Amino acid sequence: MDAHVRGLSSGSGNHIQQRDEEVICGVRKGAWTVEEDSLLMNYVAIHGEGRWNTVARSAGLKRTGKSCRLRWLNYLRPDVRRGNISLQEQLMILELHSRWGNRWSKIAQYLPGRTDNEIKNYWRTRVQKQAKQLKCDVNSKQFKDTMRYVWMPRLLERIQAKSHSNSTGQRTSSTTTTFTDSASNHADITTSQVYEMIESGSDPKYMPEISGASSDSLGAQVSSGSDLTDCYSLHGGSDYVDNTQNGSVGEQGFEQQHSNNWLGGGDSLESLWNEENIWFLQQQLYDDEV
DNA sequence: AACCTGTGCAACCGCCGCGAT
DNA sequence: GATCGCGGCGGTTGCACAGGT
Structure with missing residues (x-):
């Protein structure tokens, strides 16, 4: 595919x-x-x-x-990882992009093994595509708000849900993870938000115990590690169903996932985009007009 | 089967900053 | 200070491939 x-x-x-x-x-x-x-x-x-x-x-x-x-x-490069952007990585990308914009190389520093090129491609092919479909600018306040208040929280929910469902307790207890690499040296990363994400197991780089190709790592739990066939190729897979059930969609009753979660990958951003997001965008637009 | 369209990614391009001379 | 070469970065393009018609 x-x-x-x-x-x-x-x-x-x-x-x-x-x-x-x-x-x-x-x-x-x-x-x-x-x-x-x-x-x-x-x-x-x-x-x-x-x-x-x-x-x-x-x-x-x-x-x-x-x-x-x-x-x-x-x-x-031997440590380069390709394909299969995990939920945590997606969350990191969204958060860091909201902070720095198109500073791909800077963002890539926080996603070990990921290249700026790959992150850039990811952003263009996934995120910008969503914005295009929603007919709004990727840099617009509406879209950014949707990312921050809908997309990212739900990513977080799903990360937590997956973590709990795997019942290892590893992730939730990982808040004491220490930072010993380049990220900790970046003085401009100070918000608790990013740290919380990272500390909750966002990436193997910050999770020594789950680094590498360990099959029981969070990365593997979420996205089958580096298995290139997983994330974006599971059309109509079970993950998709899980997403709707675990996502706590909720508040406006937009439980129904749209059938055009085109790539269908359960762990991909695409599966988060449904009528709820459109509704949110519309509300934002409406509020701005009023 | 043939063609069309969309997708994702590798690679290129142009610009910029920096250090050396 | 001016120039040059290099590396890094972000934007863009080209193309193989899959799925749809």
């Missing part, structure tokens, strides 16, 4: 993509080949990152330094 699945089925990321490569002035463009990846990985393994123009030349790659850097950071 999507590129995740494609990538999985190929077993080697996007190597299946055989776009037309062009060579202009001895510089290759387009999709990277397995051989190029191998050259770059070997070179970086020996010489380390940085000085990308030198890397490109010395590794025998007919690529620009920029291209090598991008390929390494977004794809080849």
